[in-house]
Amino acid sequence: MTTKMQLVKPDGSILEVQFAKGLHYWADLQLPEGDLAAHIDNVLNFPVREDDIYLATYPKSGTHWVWEIILMLQKRSTDYEKKVKEFAFLDFRDLTTVADLPSPRVLNCHYPCHLTPKEVLSQGIKIVHVQRNFKDVCVSAYHHLKGFGHYTTGAFDEFLPIMLGTYGTYFLCSWCEYVRQWEIFTKAHPDQIINIYFEDLKKDSVHEIRKLNTFLGTGCEEALLEKIALACSFHNLKKADAEFKENPFAKLERFDMYRKGDVGDWKNYFTVAQSEEVDRWISENLPDTQLAFRYSL
Ligand code: A3P
Numbered sequence: 186m187t188t189k190m191q192l193v194k195p196d197g198s199i200l201e202v203q204f205a206k207g208l209h210y211w212a213d214l215q216l217p218e219g220d221l222a223a224h225i226d227n228v229l230n231f232p233v234r235e236d237d238i239y240l241a242t243y244p245k246s247g248t249h250w251v252w253e254i255i256l257m258l259q260k261r262s263t264d265y266e267k268k269v270k271e272f273a274f275l276d277f278r279d280l281t282t283v284a285d286l287p288s289p290r291v292l293n294c295h296y297p298c299h300l301t302p303k304e305v306l307s308q309g310i311k312i313v314h315v316q317r318n319f320k321d322v323c324v325s326a327y328h329h330l331k332g333f334g335h336y337t338t339g340a341f342d343e344f345l346p347i348m349l350g351t352y353g354t355y356f357l358c359s360w361c362e363y364v365r366q367w368e369i370f371t372k373a374h375p376d377q378i379i380n381i382y383f384e385d386l387k388k389d390s391v392h393e394i395r396k397l398n399t400f401l402g403t404g405c406e407e408a409l410l411e412k413i414a415l416a417c418s419f420h421n422l423k424k425a426d427a428e429f430k431e432n433p434f435a436k437l438e439r440f441d442m443y444r445k446g447d448v449g450d451w452k453n454y455f456t457v458a459q460s461e462e463v464d465r466w467i468s469e470n471l472p473d474t475q476l477a478f479r480y481s482l
Contacts, residue, residue, distance in 0.1 A: 188203070188204040188205070189201055189202070189204070189252065190202050190204060190353070190354060192347075192352055192353075192354055198205055202288070202354050203221040203224035204221070205225050207308075208221065208296060208297070208300060208356055208357065208358055209354045209356075209357060209358060210357065211330070211356070216277055217373040223295070225300055227280050227305055228275050228276075228280070228294065228300060228302055229300060229301075229302060230295060230302070230303065231275065231280055231292075231302040231304070232281070232284065232286070232304060233292070233302060233304040233305055234288055234290065234307060235308065235310070236287070236289055236290075237288070237289075237290045237291075237310050238255055238259070238290070238291045238292070238303075238312075238313060238401065239292050239293075239301070239305045239309070239310050239313070240252055240255065240291055240292065240293040240294070240309070240311045240312075240313050240314075240315070241293075241294060241295075241298070241301070241312055241313070241314045241315075241367065242293070242315045242316075243295060243316065243322065243360055243363045243364065244295050244315075244324060244329070244356070244357055245317070245321075245322045245324075245326045245329060246315050246316055246317035246383055247315045247317055247381075247383040247386065248267075248270065248293055248295075248315065249270055249422070249426075249442055249443075250315075250383075250386070250417060250422065250446075251313060251381065251386070251397075252273075252291050253265065253270070253291055253417050254397065254413060255291045255313060255396055255401065256289070256291055256396065257413045257416065257417070258394070258398055258401055258403040258405055258413065259289045259291075259401070259403055260289070260410060261403065261404070261405050263409075263412045263413055263415075263416040265416070265425045265429055265430065265431075267429070267430060267431050268308060268430070268431050269426070269430050269431065269432040269434065270291070270293055271432065271434040272286060273286055273290055273291055273293055273393055274290050274293055274294070275292060275293070275294040275296070275302070276294055276295050276296065276387065276445075278330070280355050282481050290329060292305075294326060294355055295353040297358050297362065297363050297366050298366035298367050298369075298370050299366060301427045309377055309402050310377075311377065311378075311379075311400065311401060311412055312377055312378040312379075313378075313379055313381065313397065313400075313401075314367045314378055314379070314380045314381070315380075315381045315382075315383060315386075316364050316372075316380060316381070316383065316476070316478075317382070317383035317384070317478075318383070318384060318451075318464065318478040318479060319348075319360050319361075319467060319478070320449070320451035320460065320463060320479050320480055321383075321418070321447075321448060321450055321451050322479075323344075323345060323346075323348045323451065323454075323463075324341070324450050324451050324453075324454050325444065325450075326348065326356055327341050327344045327345075327454075330344075330356065333344055333439075341454045342354075342459075343412060343457060345455075345463075347455035348360070349444060349446070349462075349463070349466050358421050358462075359470065361466075361467060361471040362470070363469035364405060364471070364474075364476060365471055367380065367475065368474060368475070368476055379397065379400040381393055381396070381397070382478070382479070383448070384448050384478070384479040385479075387446075387447075387448050387482065388413070388448075388482050389412055390414035390417070390418070391411055391414045394410050394412055394413055394414055395407075398410060410468060419443060419446035423441075423443035423446075426442065426443055446447060447450065448479065448480075448481060448482045449480060449481040449482065451480070452481075
């Protein structure tokens with residue numbers, strides 16, 4: 186069953202949000218069945234292959250970046266994948282098309298840990314979880330939702346409360362809950378998952394790509410790791426996306442998935458009071474965590 190809720194945006198206009206089993210999604214996302222609950226069920230029962238990699242991210246945490254890196258590691262090549270990562274995106278795709286993709290597949294999904302395909306867990310599929318500091322996530326999400334027309338008012342001030350659940354819903358789910366679930370999963374299954382911080386990847390890409398190479402057992406040599414880091418730098422990926430990639434899903438003139446790619450852009454949007462409010466929200470909603478996010482480099 187799906188429940189729909191109408192969210193009154195700060196400008197007075199209405200945004201319809203779908204709820205199902207603890208997940209909230211914004212309207213007009215073109216779910217194949219048009220029904221979030223049915224789609225979640227299909228995701229949970231999605232059949233995996235033993236050489237799949239499962240890339241788990243809260244939205245705007247560097248999914249496209251790490252997706253490309255993993256494929257290059259798997260193929261031991263710096264050739265860009267022609268198809269964008271949305272082809273292997275479980276959230277909104279017709280899953281029969283994802284099921285038909287050739288191996289190697291880097292399945293990617295924003296659903297929280299408890300909505301991960303059951304076979305990923307039962308078959309010990311390798312999981313790469315990428316996480317990013319919440320303040321930069323908020324800014325990136327703001328531009329994303331504005332770009333897609335899901336949130337059309339101009340001010341970040343009015344958008345931030347949505348990320349904190351103030352209007353009774355979240356963009357997807359609570360970020361704290363999302364990272365908390367994967368932290369708990371990691372403690373229980375340390376060999377099945379690697380957690381990568383966006384900030385670490387930005388600071389020293391080769392170091393993080395080396396960790397991925399070891400975890401995935403892809404056997405790339407050091408010189409190739411350096412080439413992959415360069416091929417996947419912000420400017421090179423942005424260029425490849427614009428000039429080379431096939432993207433039938435989300436080419437919108439006013440939206441660029443490769444926006445800034447910085448750590449600390451939040452400082453251009455947050456007031457001191459908002460930053461403190463977010464710090465409080467995180468310490469209340471993410472107690473006893475060992476996660477350590479960096480807000481600047
Ligand atoms: P910004 O909006 O802050 O620029 P996702 O792929 O999960 O939707 O995340 C998108 C964010 O990752 C965007 O952040 C985007 O610019 C950033 N990003 C993508 N590729 C990157 C790269 N190679 N280096 C740094 N940031 C990158």
